[in-house]
Amino acid sequence: MRISADQRTQNENRIRAAIDRLLRGEIPPGGGCDIKTLAAAAGVDRTAFYGSRPYAHLRAEFEHRLAQLQNNGETPDPKTAQIERLKTEIDNLKDRLNQAYSTIEELTDFRSRALARLAAQHEEILRLRAATDPNANVTQLPTTRQKIIGPC
Structure with missing residues (x-):
């Protein structure tokens, strides 16, 4: 219909x-x-915006203006802006999670090495104690009690 x-x-x-x-x-x-x-919103059939239809030039104008707004950092559609913001937030959280996993792995490795060093040091202390003469550095105390003068 014309x-x-x-x-x-x-x-x-x-x-x-x-x-x-x-x-x-x-x-x-x-x-x-x-x-x-x-x-x-305009009350027009959507197919009129495609190909060589009567309003194809308006579709191009709309898309051009929308692209200009987006290039300027503006987003007229709040849903789209929210989606982009959430995607960015998800990427940031993934990065933080990967950092946390890396830190946990490093700390676990450090803990294992520290425990191994402590165990080796303990073994060395025990070996050194067993290798020395137990009486060499020990001073014998007198066996009899001395009388203490003064009030008790």
Whole structure:
């Protein structure tokens, strides 16, 4: 079905208004900043935006403006921004977890080496004690008690 020039102009105006709303972040519930939501918000069939259809140039304009916003670090769709933020957070947490695993592995290795050194030192102490004459450094105390003068 053909549409008149006035209808086409009205549709283009509705589409441009919908583009502006979407790029300002006024995303309808359940929608996103995409062609499907744009078509629904403008009341136009989505297929009119593809190929050599009447509104393909508006789709290109929408995608170009959306890309410019994203290149500037802005995201009109809060869901997309949240997804990107969560992906970044997940990557950071994975890095921290890998660091923690590495630290645990290093500390476990250090603990094992420290215990082995302590055991070796203990064995050396026992060996040295057994090798020396037990009476060589021992002073004998007198066997009789001496009388202590003074108050007790």
